[in-house]
Amino acid sequence: QQQVKQSPQSLIVQKGGISIINCAYENTAFDYFPWYQQFPGKGPALLIAIRPDVSEKKEGRFTISFNKSAKQFSLHIMDSQPGDSATYFCAASKNSGGSNYKLTFGKGTLLTVNP
Protein backbone atom coordinates (compact mmCIF):
# COMPACT_ATOMS: atom_id res chain seq x y z
CA GLN A 1 0.00 0.00 0.00
CA GLN A 2 1.52 3.27 -1.13
CA GLN A 3 1.33 5.73 1.73
CA VAL A 4 2.45 8.82 -0.19
CA LYS A 5 1.11 9.36 -3.69
CA GLN A 6 2.90 11.91 -5.89
CA SER A 7 1.76 13.49 -9.14
CA PRO A 8 2.50 14.15 -11.91
CA GLN A 9 5.18 11.63 -12.87
CA SER A 10 6.71 14.18 -15.21
CA LEU A 11 6.27 17.88 -15.81
CA ILE A 12 7.49 20.24 -18.51
CA VAL A 13 7.46 23.96 -17.80
CA GLN A 14 8.72 26.98 -19.68
CA LYS A 15 11.38 29.18 -18.12
CA GLY A 16 9.73 31.71 -15.85
CA GLY A 17 6.65 29.60 -15.31
CA ILE A 18 5.29 28.02 -12.14
CA SER A 19 5.94 24.33 -11.46
CA ILE A 20 3.46 22.56 -9.20
CA ILE A 21 3.92 19.06 -7.81
CA ASN A 22 1.32 17.43 -5.60
CA CYS A 23 1.41 14.75 -2.92
CA ALA A 24 -1.30 13.02 -0.93
CA TYR A 25 -0.82 10.92 2.17
CA GLU A 26 -2.95 8.44 4.05
CA ASN A 27 -1.47 8.16 7.52
CA THR A 28 -2.77 10.96 9.77
CA ALA A 29 0.11 10.26 12.19
CA PHE A 30 2.59 11.79 9.73
CA ASP A 31 3.95 15.04 11.16
CA TYR A 32 6.89 16.02 8.96
CA PHE A 33 6.73 16.58 5.21
CA PRO A 34 9.98 17.27 3.33
CA TRP A 35 10.70 17.75 -0.34
CA TYR A 36 13.94 16.49 -1.85
CA GLN A 37 15.62 17.50 -5.10
CA GLN A 38 17.75 15.03 -7.01
CA PHE A 39 19.96 15.67 -10.04
CA PRO A 40 20.92 12.75 -12.32
CA GLY A 41 23.52 10.47 -10.80
CA LYS A 42 23.47 12.31 -7.45
CA GLY A 43 21.92 11.72 -4.07
CA PRO A 44 18.77 13.63 -3.07
CA ALA A 45 19.16 16.88 -1.16
CA LEU A 46 16.62 18.39 1.21
CA LEU A 47 14.92 21.37 -0.44
CA ILE A 48 12.25 22.48 2.01
CA ALA A 49 10.10 20.89 4.72
CA ILE A 50 6.91 21.65 6.63
CA ARG A 51 5.07 20.50 9.72
CA PRO A 52 1.25 20.29 9.86
CA ASP A 53 0.88 23.22 12.26
CA VAL A 54 1.37 25.68 9.38
CA SER A 55 -0.39 25.87 6.01
CA GLU A 56 2.44 27.34 3.99
CA LYS A 57 6.22 27.70 4.08
CA LYS A 58 8.27 29.70 1.64
CA GLU A 59 12.00 29.66 0.99
CA GLY A 60 13.06 31.79 -1.93
CA ARG A 61 11.29 30.56 -5.07
CA PHE A 62 10.11 27.36 -3.37
CA THR A 63 6.85 27.16 -1.43
CA ILE A 64 5.13 24.25 0.29
CA SER A 65 1.36 24.46 0.65
CA PHE A 66 -0.18 22.10 3.19
CA ASN A 67 -3.84 21.08 3.54
CA LYS A 68 -4.25 18.97 6.66
CA SER A 69 -7.95 18.23 6.21
CA ALA A 70 -7.41 17.00 2.65
CA LYS A 71 -4.18 15.21 3.60
CA GLN A 72 -2.38 16.88 0.71
CA PHE A 73 0.70 19.01 0.28
CA SER A 74 2.30 20.55 -2.75
CA LEU A 75 5.52 22.14 -3.93
CA HIS A 76 5.38 25.33 -5.97
CA ILE A 77 8.46 26.54 -7.82
CA MET A 78 8.03 30.14 -8.90
CA ASP A 79 9.94 31.62 -11.85
CA SER A 80 11.17 28.15 -12.80
CA GLN A 81 14.67 28.03 -14.28
CA PRO A 82 16.46 25.43 -16.44
CA GLY A 83 18.71 24.74 -13.44
CA ASP A 84 15.64 23.54 -11.55
CA SER A 85 15.36 20.59 -13.94
CA ALA A 86 15.64 17.58 -11.66
CA THR A 87 13.59 14.87 -10.01
CA TYR A 88 11.60 15.98 -6.98
CA PHE A 89 10.45 13.66 -4.22
CA CYS A 90 7.95 14.35 -1.51
CA ALA A 91 8.17 12.37 1.70
CA ALA A 92 6.47 12.00 5.06
CA SER A 93 7.41 10.69 8.47
CA LYS A 94 5.93 10.37 11.93
CA ASN A 95 7.33 10.92 15.39
CA SER A 96 8.37 7.59 16.86
CA GLY A 97 8.64 8.64 20.49
CA GLY A 98 11.90 10.52 20.05
CA SER A 99 13.49 7.87 17.90
CA ASN A 100 14.81 8.67 14.48
CA TYR A 101 12.28 9.09 11.77
CA LYS A 102 11.65 6.74 8.86
CA LEU A 103 10.82 8.63 5.71
CA THR A 104 8.18 7.32 3.29
CA PHE A 105 8.83 8.69 -0.19
CA GLY A 106 6.60 9.41 -3.13
CA LYS A 107 7.66 7.97 -6.49
CA GLY A 108 9.09 11.22 -7.77
CA THR A 109 8.38 13.85 -10.43
CA LEU A 110 10.80 14.54 -13.26
CA LEU A 111 10.73 18.29 -13.88
CA THR A 112 12.06 19.73 -17.12
CA VAL A 113 12.27 23.50 -17.48
CA ASN A 114 12.69 24.56 -21.08
CA PRO A 115 14.77 27.68 -21.81
Next chain:
Amino acid sequence: DGGITQSPKYLFRKEGQNVTLSCEQNLNHDAMYWYRQDPGQGLRLIYYSQIVNDFQKGDIAEGYSVSREKKESFPLTVTSAQKNPTAFYLCASANRGGNEQYFGPGTRLTVT
Protein backbone atom coordinates in the same frame (compact mmCIF):
# COMPACT_ATOMS: atom_id res chain seq x y z
CA ASP B 1 34.69 18.45 4.22
CA GLY B 2 31.84 17.00 6.24
CA GLY B 3 29.50 14.60 4.56
CA ILE B 4 28.66 11.10 3.47
CA THR B 5 30.83 9.11 1.12
CA GLN B 6 29.80 6.03 -0.80
CA SER B 7 32.20 3.92 -2.75
CA PRO B 8 32.56 2.92 -5.41
CA LYS B 9 30.33 5.06 -7.64
CA TYR B 10 29.85 2.19 -10.10
CA LEU B 11 30.03 -1.50 -9.26
CA PHE B 12 29.71 -4.50 -11.54
CA ARG B 13 29.23 -8.08 -10.36
CA LYS B 14 28.32 -11.45 -11.75
CA GLU B 15 25.09 -13.09 -10.69
CA GLY B 16 25.54 -15.30 -7.64
CA GLN B 17 28.23 -13.17 -6.02
CA ASN B 18 27.79 -11.24 -2.80
CA VAL B 19 28.88 -7.61 -2.93
CA THR B 20 29.41 -5.04 -0.18
CA LEU B 21 28.68 -1.34 -0.63
CA SER B 22 30.51 1.13 1.55
CA CYS B 23 28.97 4.10 3.39
CA GLU B 24 30.98 6.40 5.66
CA GLN B 25 29.90 9.62 7.37
CA ASN B 26 31.86 12.21 9.35
CA LEU B 27 28.81 14.19 10.48
CA ASN B 28 28.75 12.48 13.89
CA HIS B 29 25.22 11.31 13.15
CA ASP B 30 23.72 8.50 15.17
CA ALA B 31 21.25 7.23 12.58
CA MET B 32 22.11 5.77 9.18
CA TYR B 33 19.92 4.41 6.41
CA TRP B 34 20.15 2.42 3.18
CA TYR B 35 17.71 3.01 0.33
CA ARG B 36 17.28 1.44 -3.05
CA GLN B 37 16.17 3.55 -6.01
CA ASP B 38 14.70 2.10 -9.19
CA PRO B 39 13.31 4.15 -12.10
CA GLY B 40 9.79 5.33 -11.32
CA GLN B 41 9.81 3.69 -7.88
CA GLY B 42 11.05 6.41 -5.60
CA LEU B 43 13.29 5.50 -2.67
CA ARG B 44 12.61 2.34 -0.73
CA LEU B 45 14.10 1.70 2.71
CA ILE B 46 16.27 -1.42 3.01
CA TYR B 47 17.77 -1.17 6.52
CA TYR B 48 18.33 1.50 9.11
CA SER B 49 20.36 1.87 12.26
CA GLN B 50 19.77 4.32 15.10
CA ILE B 51 22.81 3.41 17.14
CA VAL B 52 25.99 1.37 16.95
CA ASN B 53 25.49 -2.41 17.09
CA ASP B 54 21.76 -2.09 16.39
CA PHE B 55 19.79 -2.06 13.14
CA GLN B 56 16.28 -2.76 11.89
CA LYS B 57 14.80 -4.05 8.67
CA GLY B 58 13.12 -1.60 6.37
CA ASP B 59 10.47 -2.31 3.77
CA ILE B 60 12.59 -4.40 1.40
CA ALA B 61 15.28 -6.10 3.53
CA GLU B 62 15.11 -9.55 1.90
CA GLY B 63 18.41 -10.45 0.22
CA TYR B 64 20.38 -7.73 2.03
CA SER B 65 22.42 -7.59 5.22
CA VAL B 66 24.11 -4.78 7.17
CA SER B 67 26.40 -4.20 10.13
CA ARG B 68 26.98 -1.19 12.36
CA GLU B 69 30.21 -1.77 14.25
CA LYS B 70 31.28 1.88 14.14
CA LYS B 71 29.24 5.07 14.36
CA GLU B 72 30.63 6.41 11.10
CA SER B 73 30.23 3.27 9.00
CA PHE B 74 27.18 1.32 7.78
CA PRO B 75 28.12 -1.16 5.02
CA LEU B 76 25.43 -2.93 3.00
CA THR B 77 25.91 -6.43 1.59
CA VAL B 78 23.82 -7.43 -1.38
CA THR B 79 23.63 -11.20 -1.24
CA SER B 80 23.01 -13.70 -4.00
CA ALA B 81 19.52 -14.17 -2.54
CA GLN B 82 18.46 -10.73 -3.79
CA LYS B 83 16.41 -11.45 -6.91
CA ASN B 84 16.89 -8.11 -8.69
CA PRO B 85 20.04 -6.48 -7.29
CA THR B 86 20.71 -4.07 -10.16
CA ALA B 87 19.77 -0.61 -8.82
CA PHE B 88 21.02 2.71 -7.51
CA TYR B 89 21.81 2.43 -3.79
CA LEU B 90 21.72 5.47 -1.51
CA CYS B 91 23.01 5.83 2.02
CA ALA B 92 21.78 8.55 4.36
CA SER B 93 22.38 9.72 7.91
CA ALA B 94 20.58 11.88 10.47
CA ASN B 95 21.08 13.34 13.93
CA ARG B 96 19.59 11.46 16.88
CA GLY B 97 15.85 12.15 16.87
CA GLY B 98 16.22 14.37 13.81
CA ASN B 99 14.02 14.55 10.77
CA GLU B 100 16.51 15.72 8.19
CA GLN B 101 18.33 12.97 6.37
CA TYR B 102 21.50 13.72 4.47
CA PHE B 103 22.23 11.54 1.47
CA GLY B 104 25.44 10.29 -0.03
CA PRO B 105 26.16 10.38 -3.79
CA GLY B 106 25.02 6.80 -4.32
CA THR B 107 26.45 3.60 -5.80
CA ARG B 108 25.09 2.18 -9.03
CA LEU B 109 25.25 -1.60 -8.89
CA THR B 110 24.91 -3.67 -12.04
CA VAL B 111 24.64 -7.45 -11.77
CA THR B 112 24.79 -9.54 -14.93
